[in-house]
């Protein structure tokens with residue numbers, strides 16, 4: 001059956017097909033926190049970039065169906081070169097990952113020959129292969145601290161770089177990239193949220209601009225936000241919480257804790273690329289073994305070192 005035909009099937013049938021194909025193929029469904037709720041509900045593991053990499057590194061499934069954006073599925077493939085890694089939508093690219101090329105990174109390395117290169121996991125495999133160590137939003141501080149007082153090239157997110165530099169005092173040379181979803185949060189959004197929810201704590205992602213981060217009570221990765229809400233339930237019952245990240249995570253939290261007042265910092269923080277995956281595409285992908293993530297062996301072998309160094313430090 002063609003992929004478009006799956007879109008006409010009822011959700012119940014798609015869910016049955018996904019369950020059947022997963023059992024037949026010994027597949028695991030790894031799902032990022034920003035995915036549509038109907039996909040999150042079927043995930044064997046739902047998490048942030050670090051959790052998903054750790055899960056990919058230890059899975060004994062034969063097939064990994066990865067619901068997220070392409071750099072996440074590529075990381076799963078790099079960590080499991082002999083497994084089949086599938087993505088439901090080939091065009092789900094993270095725009096921030098496209099903001100730095102291996103050529104641009106090589107020029108930066110030439111300009112700063114003594115610097116160590118830290119790449120955010122939101123990068124292509126080729127950029128990871130040019131880097132010394134990878135990091136995610138949940139371990140960037142730890143990774144940078146593990147490098148002592150060396151000069152650091154940090155790519156591609158300038159906001160995460162500024163946050164980590166502020167927390168560690170490290171000498172960081174940032175690349176001028178950003179995430180369009182988080183870079184759009186403004187001080188006005190913060191002021192409006194504080195007016196509407198004067199007692200609520202503000203929890204934001206480190207990809208937000210510095211002026212937003214400076215107003216936050218807590219800065220953490222998407223799964224760090226889930227842990228924050230779990231650990232502060234009684235405070236949130238009294239005063240609420242405002243969450244500054246993509247709306248998919250806010251929806252997940254609202255579903256988990258229907259009694260809590262959990263508000264988005266903006267209703268418009270939507271990552272279109274994350275939302276390209278649908279139940280129909282997941283069913284099609286699993287039943288047809290498409291789209292397979294394939295990368296050149298030499299790039300995978302070098303990129304793996306930067307991911308493995310990160311996993312060792314974390």
Ligand code: 13P
Nearest residue numbers: 048049050136137221222
């Ligand atoms: P997390 O690793 O915090 O889930 O972030 C991934 C991402 O793409 C943020 O925009």
Ligand code: SF4
Nearest residue numbers: 094095096179181271
């Ligand atoms: Fe990339 Fe931002 Fe979307 Fe995350 S939310 S995948 S960083 S564009």
